[in-house]
Amino acid sequence: MEDIARLAGVSKSAVSLALNGKPGVSSETRDTILRIANENGYAIKSKPIADDKFKSITFLVFTNSGIVLEQYDHQPFFRELIQYIEERCRNFGYSLLFKSIDVKHINSDLQQLLEVTGSEGIILLGTNLHESHIFQVHQLVRMPLVVLDTYIETLPLPFVQINNTMGADQAAQHLYQLGHTTIGYIESSTRVANFEERKSGFHRSWNKLGLSIAPQHTLSVIPTILSSQESLKAQLQALINSGEPLPTAFFCECDYIAISAIKTLNELGFQIPQDITVVGFDNIAEASIVTPELTTVHVEKKQMAYQAVDLILQEIDNTDQAKTKIKIDTSFIERRSSILLNTRTKAKIGGSSQFIK
Incomplete structure (x- = not known):
């Protein structure tokens, strides 16, 4: 040797x-x-x-x-x-x-x-x-x-x-029960079978509730970065510049994306969950130590x-x-990154504030 x-x-x-x-x-x-x-x-x-x-x-x-x-x-x-x-x-x-x-x-x-x-x-x-x-x-x-x-x-x-379909449905039901109807979807730029099942499952459940996700509210990011991402920041900034309110919540295809989204939104001046709710998928160990702790779908890895x-x-x-x-x-883990919509007082849109009825 x-x-x-x-x-x-x-x-x-x-x-x-x-x-x-x-x-x-x-x-x-x-x-x-x-x-x-x-x-x-x-x-x-x-x-x-x-x-x-x-x-x-x-x-x-x-x-x-x-x-x-x-x-x-x-x-x-x-x-x-x-x-x-x-x-x-x-x-x-x-x-x-x-x-x-x-x-x-x-x-x-x-x-x-x-x-x-x-x-x-x-x-x-x-x-x-x-x-x-x-x-x-x-x-x-x-x-x-x-x-x-x-x-x-x-x-x-x-x-x-x-069971990706079950996990996606659990996330959709959670967001709906919290009162969120205008939500965003942050997907992986790399497509694999797990992500495709989560996407189709989430959209199917959301549509059954009589709701849909606007095309401009579907964003795409690299799925293996835990820090903030400039590409996501640019997509969010484009939404802000359009003048329309941001979604009140984002569902992310995995916890990596969710943690990256939280950090990117923070850099843009948004507080999680006071301004925007974020939900992930996988329940990796980092989900419980990020600030705020991440609401997510628990995958029984053991x-x-x-x-x-x-x-x-x-x-x-x-x-x-x-x-x-x-x-x-799967099972669902509710932590501090999600919040009942009617408990909020305001959401920051760009640098200003807009009250939510």
Whole structure:
């Protein structure tokens, strides 16, 4: 390992992370380390499969520049999922290996993974994957496979997914019960299945209430930034400059977007929730420490993780069994970023104030 570190110009710990398939190094660095190891005849010692303490499951992630970043293990939602997956694996005597692949190089990277992995099964993070990607993995790996955080009805694979439609309905009902009828929708500029389900579910529920969202009140932002965003500020400023009142509330497709929206609105002089209510989706850990604490849809990340591990263990025991597709219900967490509309005294529009009847 010291020799490989010297040849690659990296630390010994980086070599360890790369060879053990753990997050913490970039895909380029990982590829360089694996190439140098291969060129110099380095081989990982095979571990006896019969020895229970060496049993492992691979957590496979396809990274891109959209929603699942290269340092995905630092993103709050995925960090919590990984924590619970590792916990459940340990309960059954399995270790968890981490493998990340660039979605642009799916065939070559996946083939390389199959040559070195010694795990009994794969949990595939499907958040950012299209049906064609998942089908490719299914055709190539030829080992027990469970897909987490997306749902394709027509593929013969086990899936564990969020009930996004339920969560969107819970958010819509909450806003309506608080008296909000003119609301805005802040969506992700990167579209994945979860966001599409949340959007269609929210609009369906809102329409059932006899309401609609004005086209100019649908805004779009990067979904992986927790700080304020200039692009969102520009969109909000355009609404202010139009002279019409801003929506009294915004529903955001994920907590990242909601937290970013709160910070951006604050910079424009709005107070949350006194001026504008903000509701998110996911209930990441940061939702309870942002100011004000975020009202959001709670996703049962622990249950999702446990179900994924349980399904992969069932697949390892019997790959011929009928496949199971699971949708896990959400719950709603009301915190301080939402408020009953008729308790407000005023809302700031630009630099002035407008009383709300």
